[in-house]
Amino acid sequence: MKRRDFIKTTSLASGMMLMGGLDTFALDSSSPITSWFEDSRFGMFIHFGLYSIPAGEWKGKIMPRNWYAEWIRMQHNWPNNPGIAKKEYDELIKQFNPTNFDARQWISEAKDAGMKYFLITSKHHDGFALWHSKADDYNISKTPFERDMLRELVDACNEFDMKYGFYYSHWLDWGHKGGALPPWDQLKDKQPSQKEFDKYWNQKCLPQVRELASEYKPSFFWFDSWSEIADQPYVTEAKIDELISTVKRIDKSCLINSRIGTKWLHSKKDSVVDYLSMGDNEFPKKAISKPWETSGTMNHSWGFHKHDFHWKSSADMLRLLIDNASRGGNFQLNIGPMGDGQFPTASIKRLREIGAWLDVNGEAIYNTRRAEIREPKWGRITQSKDGNTLYLFVYNPLEYDEIFVPRFRREPQSATILENGQTLVARAFNRGTYIEMPDYGVDQNITVIKVKY
Ligand code: JFZ
Numbered sequence: 001m002k003r004r005d006f007i008k009t010t011s012l013a014s015g016m017m018l019m020g021g022l023d024t025f026a027l028d029s030s031s032p033i034t035s036w037f038e039d040s041r042f043g044m045f046i047h048f049g050l051y052s053i054p055a056g057e058w059k060g061k062i063m064p065r066n067w068y069a070e071w072i073r074m075q076h077n078w079p080n081n082p083g084i085a086k087k088e089y090d091e092l093i094k095q096f097n098p099t100n101f102d103a104r105q106w107i108s109e110a111k112d113a114g115m116k117y118f119l120i121t122s123k124h125h126d127g128f129a130l131w132h133s134k135a136d137d138y139n140i141s142k143t144p145f146e147r148d149m150l151r152e153l154v155d156a157c158n159e160f161d162m163k164y165g166f167y168y169s170h171w172l173d174w175g176h177k178g179g180a181l182p183p184w185d186q187l188k189d190k191q192p193s194q195k196e197f198d199k200y201w202n203q204k205c206l207p208q209v210r211e212l213a214s215e216y217k218p219s220f221f222w223f224d225s226w227s228e229i230a231d232q233p234y235v236t237e238a239k240i241d242e243l244i245s246t247v248k249r250i251d252k253s254c255l256i257n258s259r260i261g262t263k264w265l266h267s268k269k270d271s272v273v274d275y276l277s278m279g280d281n282e283f284p285k286k287a288i289s290k291p292w293e294t295s296g297t298m299n300h301s302w303g304f305h306k307h308d309f310h311w312k313s314s315a316d317m318l319r320l321l322i323d324n325a326s327r328g329g330n331f332q333l334n335i336g337p338m339g340d341g342q343f344p345t346a347s348i349k350r351l352r353e354i355g356a357w358l359d360v361n362g363e364a365i366y367n368t369r370r371a372e373i374r375e376p377k378w379g380r381i382t383q384s385k386d387g388n389t390l391y392l393f394v395y396n397p398l399e400y401d402e403i404f405v406p407r408f409r410r411e412p413q414s415a416t417i418l419e420n421g422q423t424l425v426a427r428a429f430n431r432g433t434y435i436e437m438p439d440y441g442v443d444q445n446i447t448v449i450k451v452k453y
Contacts, residue, residue: 040116056305070303101341114358118164127175135207165220220255242337304336314353326380364391
């Protein structure tokens with residue numbers, strides 16, 4: 001689109017919005033570097049590391065199931081901190097040998113689930129790196145496994161045409177003397193000095209991020225912090241700027257998330273990051289115009305927890321994906337592979353169910369944008385970027401004889417159920433479009449109707 005046309009379209013759209021009634025309009029506010037991210041909508045998040053071996057249980061003691069297994073070093077034996085001494089935790093290095101890990105299998109599972117990008121904990125809070133880091137020794141090359149897991153995954157992503165990015169814990173690092181510990185009162189005396197943290201920052205954090213950006217070429221980073229970062233002295237605004245420019249100097253188009261410093265979330269400073277990360281499992285009720293994502297778990301823990309059986313159903317997770325897509329956001333669904341490198345069976349089952357649904361209905365999710373329509377009672381709506389096609393996700397479709405889409409007043413050309421191609425009666429009436437629901441031929445859970453104008 002020529003720039004002039006773009007301006008015309010957008011000002012026309014906002015002008016018409018003020019007037020209150022419009023037929024269709026294009027809504028594609030994405031910048032060139034984030035459009036792939038918005039088009040993707042669905043990604044895989046992986047939490048894997050030393051903590052995947054104990055999997056929530058240490059010497060017969062089980063972490064409460066509503067805790068995160070990747071936090072075992074700090075939370076085992078709570079509230080005695082740190083729960084596991086570093087020396088003892090590091091015994092896991094000798095045990096780390098996920099012989100059943102197969103990068104191509106992980107990525108093809110993601111691909112079959114309908115996921116368009118892949119995100120993995122390159123280094124979580126424990127400080128252990130899953131690649132052959134030249135900047136720091138505390139990494140996978142020192143384990144019996146030896147192999148460079150990130151390299152193998154990057155190769156598989158390239159083979160399967162899957163975008164990928166890295167989670168990197170820039171604030172907390174329990175593997176380096178200068179890394180920050182959790183911001184808890186009991187740990188006050190054990191926190192690093194400012195000088196020690198600066199050393200960690202300059203000798204480990206920045207060099208590792210540089211290494212990842214230049215040698216592993218991710219499309220995005222997912223830095224991790226949360227609100228308490230606002231009260232700590234270590235990661236200052238200057239450091240955040242430094243971290244961002246470290247990445248951007250290597251690759252301008254590499255995306256950076258808002259959790260790099262959450263005090264900015266929903267503030268002016270948002271403009272320095274490319275996309276917003278919600279809180280864990282946080283699904284905003286309203287549309288947000290900047291690209292955004294929710295990261296969510298299938299059960300409770302991110303890292304594999306062998307006693308965590310709180311699985312969500314595939315239908316529940318599909319709704320989270322649809323809710324987010326209809327509000328302009330992505331969904332990054334987590335898998336916590338087991339210590340041997342395989343996905344848990346319960347996760348695979350859900351990935352495949354979701355994939356089968358997306359195989360038929362994915363057109364209504366990918367490459368769509370949120371529709372500027374009040375959220376209807378019967379479900380959710382997305383629209384094609386040109387605004388000429390609407391996708392209606394009818395939740396519990398058997399409850400409705402007809403559904404109404406406000407504001408779309410042009411005569412629709414056609415309305416069909418995506419799953420079986422069945423044609424529905426649709427007409428423009430009053431201030432929108434009416435669509436008659438069939439009494440058979442609908443998915444009892446979520447039926448998707450494509451309406452062309
Ligand atoms: C962090 C990590 O501590 C956790 O282990 C996991 O990796 C998760 C994805 O991210 O935990 C958070 C971070 C932010 C919020 C909640 C948990 N938050 O902002 O709500």
